[in-house]
Amino acid sequence: MFCKVLSFLKKPDFKKAGCEPAEEEPEFKYLAKSKKSKRLKEIFSAIPKFETKRLVLRRIEEGDYAGMFEYSADLDVTKFLVWKPHATIDETKKHIAELQKRYENGQFYDWGMVYKENGSFVGTCGFTSFDLSRNICEVGYVLSKNYWGMGLMPEALDPIMEFAFGYLGFEKIEARFLDGNARSKKVMEKVGMIHEKTEHKGIFVKDGYKTVYTYSISREAFESRRPR
Numbered sequence: 001m002f003c004k005v006l007s008f009l010k011k012p013d014f015k016k017a018g019c020e021p022a023e024e025e026p027e028f029k030y031l032a033k034s035k036k037s038k039r040l041k042e043i044f045s046a047i048p049k050f051e052t053k054r055l056v057l058r059r060i061e062e063g064d065y066a067g068m069f070e071y072s073a074d075l076d077v078t079k080f081l082v083w084k085p086h087a088t089i090d091e092t093k094k095h096i097a098e099l100q101k102r103y104e105n106g107q108f109y110d111w112g113m114v115y116k117e118n119g120s121f122v123g124t125c126g127f128t129s130f131d132l133s134r135n136i137c138e139v140g141y142v143l144s145k146n147y148w149g150m151g152l153m154p155e156a157l158d159p160i161m162e163f164a165f166g167y168l169g170f171e172k173i174e175a176r177f178l179d180g181n182a183r184s185k186k187v188m189e190k191v192g193m194i195h196e197k198t199e200h201k202g203i204f205v206k207d208g209y210k211t212v213y214t215y216s217i218s219r220e221a222f223e224s225r226r227p228r
């Protein structure tokens with residue numbers, strides 16, 4: 001299933017995407033931990049642009065507020081997320097303005113997803129955290145309901161996972177979902193992740209403690225599943 005879904009995708013050109021290091025610097029994966037942290041900030045303050053068959057992944061911009069509000073205000077979309085639905089479009093505008101500052105400081109690691117066929121801003125995906133001591137990162141994602149069930153999120157995750165393993169040199173990628181989020185579980189399975197742990201009542205979200213499932217994929221598993 002994994003290869004069937006992703007086999008049409010090419011390895012992204014990181015140089016073209018604008019994330020090559022300064023000439024005298026070693027590749028990211030060979031840097032010491034302290035330098036990695038500095039370099040991560042540089043990379044994400046000018047977040048590289050990726051393209052898949054149906055999507056462009058790029059920096060989230062001020063003009064994306066209408067597309068973002070559409071899903072951020074949707075109770076079905078936010079049901080299993082840690083953040084509350086946006087009540088007004090102004091809230092979304094403020095959120096995007098805040099994201100601009102976080103990008104500039106290299107402290108935000110999400111791509112905006114644009115559906116090429118109609119140019120709509122349909123969701124976001126990216127890294128929620130990095131553990132540079134253990135060389136592990138975590139991914140997270142959200143997609144507008146009108147685009148569910150088309151395989152778009154596994155497609156978006158492909159260059160991001162390639163970036164995490166191939167360019168950033170992480171050893172493992174993790175993702176977590178809350179009890180009941182069968183769609184998200186399916187996405188994780190489709191990109192080749194396997195169940196790693198279950199934490200019963202492991203996180204307090206909105207109105208109570210929820211069980212949280214962690215899935216993950218190792219570098220070896222990712223590489224062995226990809227056609228080259």
Ligand SMILES: CC(C)(COP(=O)(O)OP(=O)(O)OC[C@H]1O[C@@H](n2cnc3c(N)ncnc32)[C@H](O)[C@@H]1OP(=O)(O)O)[C@@H](O)C(=O)NCCC(=O)NCCS
Pocket residue numbers: 076077078080081141142143144147148149150151152153154176177178181182183184186187190
């Ligand atoms: C989770 C999410 C990103 C999935 O993205 P997507 O692009 O629609 O994913 P896919 O198209 O691969 O579809 C997911 C799979 O779930 C399956 N699915 C749908 N409803 C399901 C259900 N109730 N139970 C089990 N599987 C279900 C679909 O059939 C599909 O599998 P298939 O392609 O083998 O048929 C999207 O639903 C979303 O944004 N949800 C709200 C935000 C969210 O929960 N984010 C994740 C937080 S951990």
